[in-house]
Amino acid sequence: MATNANDLYIGLMSGTSADGIDLALVQFDQQGHHLHASYYQPYEPGLRQAIQRLYQPSDNELDRLGALDKQLATVFADTILAFLAQQGLSASDIKAIGNHGQTIRHRPEQPFAFSCQIGCSQTLAVLTQIPVIGRFREKDIALGGQGAPLVPAYHDAMFRNNASDVCIVNIGGIANVTFLPKQSPAVVGFDTGPGNALLDLWYSHNHPQSEQTIDKDATWACTGSVDVGLLSRMLDDAYFHKQYPKSTGREYFHGEWLERALRAFPLLSAADIQATLHALTAHSIANEVNKLSDKCEVIIVGGGAHNPLLMKMLSDLLPNSNVQTGSQYGIDNDSLEAVVFAWLAHAYLHNIPSNLPSVTGASRSTSLGCLFTP
Structure with a gap:
């Protein structure tokens, strides 16, 4: 080289x-x-x-x-x-x-x-x-x-676009957003909540013999349906209503957190819960993006960019924004x-x-x- x-x-x-x-x-x-x-x-x-x-x-x-x-x-x-x-x-x-x-x-x-x-x-x-x-x-x-988060300084150097607002959403175990407003040098960045963490946890819990540790391509989640009641219960968590700056991690959004939310919904199928956890990730991201800008370029990076169900949910929840993966901008998502x-x-x-x-x-x-x- x-x-x-x-x-x-x-x-x-x-x-x-x-x-x-x-x-x-x-x-x-x-x-x-x-x-x-x-x-x-x-x-x-x-x-x-x-x-x-x-x-x-x-x-x-x-x-x-x-x-x-x-x-x-x-x-x-x-x-x-x-x-x-x-x-x-x-x-x-x-x-x-x-x-x-x-x-x-x-x-x-x-x-x-x-x-x-x-x-x-x-x-x-x-x-x-x-x-x-x-x-x-x-x-x-x-x-x-x-x-935390530490990546917004890099995002600012790489992705600022004076012609439009830009949101870079990294969906790893925890999801975070960086907002680069077109008419201001200011930068906003914070953790929105769970990304893949609860999806992976619930998949592994229900597929203990599986060689894969993730719900690849959301195949299992797509067999279930989103339960509005459970989704509302989870989105009531205080973290989603906090103002930034804020950050979180797996020590907050963990198995016991999910178990507490599920106690009031004992009849839901495991696949419905997985579908609803996808909706939780998508809604918690989209709710914050919509507060930041009513129309922007949304660039999804991280493991979640490979999840077609998450991408569809985000596109549906952000109808006025252009939602694309980082790879569509020449960025290596992973x-x-x-x-x-x-x-x-x-x-x-x-x-x-x-x-x-x-x-x-x-x-x-x-x-x-x-x-x-x-």
Whole structure:
């Protein structure tokens, strides 16, 4: 690969769905940055289950957290080294790794706010022999912010369109929206609520023997019908009525949250519940987009962009907007967040502000992250 080694970064992302690792190899130059290659490594079922068990308080979690922190770093390192070999590169060709890690708790509202990601950046730096920039959320929280979402600063640099309002909706385990108004330099960004998290959880619960962990193409959901009563009950949750800045995670929208909502609907079929969970994701996104703009370009990225039922629901709920996937704009839907963390690492090393106080609520803008050397 004919590239300048000083310009190459790796972005590493493991999302709230805890399905695997997304890597992006990104080159930065005076014209901007370019995605050279991307890679996805699914987690082994046992590792995924170990991550998900840490989403809620339980016995011996501190010991399990400490061990899993180092185990994940080892998995991250093995994946990165295999990726470099695939690309014909060595560790010395990479300036830095931007490591988001795996979020297991996100508590921005409590008196001593925190956000906890595992996948030890120091261990990763030593095992790969590449500098690592990690712990991106901590400084924003120290400055009074939510520490999330982090992607709007990148969205602003990439997608602003002075001719129309733009909403970028990332549907991972949790869904978030970035709003770029056409007549203002302001940026709004926040988590809208569950994306794929409850869909995947309910599918796995009802298909324990299935080799796949997701309702691919919403095939099962399409056999059910949306129950308006259950949908209304779930949308009554206080989170959907909070004003931004706001952020959430799997530790809020989890199995017990769903069980509480289902208690008043014991006769619903499992497929009807799955269809209604799709509607929950779509309505919670569309409700927020409609508040932000009555007509805009809506760009869907993340795993949810591959879900035809979600896409149809969003198009129906946003009739005045142009709803398309990122791929229709030449964007790699699946690697975008990994690209963002390569960009955040680059921003750290060049002292470029990478948070947006209007999004997170922090008292000032700053360059996020901490450096870990081999």
